[in-house]
Amino acid sequence: MTQFPHDQFAKNLLESLLAPGGQVTTALTIDSEVREIDVYFNPNNDPTRISDLGLLARCAAQPAVFEPFRNPVSTAEIRSCMSKLYDLHRETVRQAKKDGRKLTDAELPILWILTPTLAAPTLTGFGAINEVSWGDGVYLLSPLQKTGIIVIHQLPSIPDTLWFRLLGKGKVQQQAISEVAGLPVDSPYRTDALKLFGNLRIILEAQKSRKTEDQELIMQLSPLYLAEIQAAEDRGRKLGERREETLILRQLNRRIGDVSLQIQEQIKSLPLERLEDLGEALLDFAGMEDLTAWLDTNG
Incomplete structure (x- = not known):
């Protein structure tokens, strides 16, 4: 079990969101001191793959x-991150020269x-400036x-800032979770998050x-977790029904000939239990009349 679950969650989320747009490396080890970069992203040639991620997509251009960082980053931690960045620059340039590239x-x-x-004061001390083109907070x-x-x-x-706000704390994170839960159910971002x-x-x-904030987060996530379990079960049941439909229609076509589109639709409307019953009953069918009679009785 990871000692810092929120940090691991942040890495996993960023990897999940950015993966369609390029190569994502987490816990990238650099130099002989064995230091790690949390998430390193190298975009591919198709930026449209993650263009709908808003501010995150802009940062990953x-x-x-x-x-x-789960808690406010310290001055020492900022310096450490910048030091790792410049070590990565050095290694990247060295590898490019080795490959004959500039x-x-x-x-x-x-x-x-x-x-x-x-x-x-920390922002001022590092000379960090909030440029208008990036918006508040950057x-x-x-x-x-x-x-x-x-x-x-x-x-x-x-919406443009959703995926970063999801890595916040307290009410900021809670609001972002609610927004993710409100995304279309077929959204891969929603499912993965x-x-x-x-x-x-x-x-x-x-x-x-x-911590109290972790307990509050658990309480918010519990109904979403249960809803996702139910949704997964529903998807599994529907997938099972589609597979059963395909198998039964194939068996019927072999046993009694082509089945009309109207009867196919009638079969597809059957619940999984009835489909399974039909799968057993069709072994005794001699013709189309037996199928229609069974549907009239069991449809």
């Missing part, structure tokens, strides 16, 4: 490092530090430092001592 500065990854809150250091800090609880509550939250809920429940 070029190679990017994401370092999420990288421009724009091709080197940018660092995004994700923190729920951060004191204004602060950029000088261009050559290739570092940005996203203060999650300052982000506006709009709720599945990861289900895993997080199980881990948090297994802990002997829990």
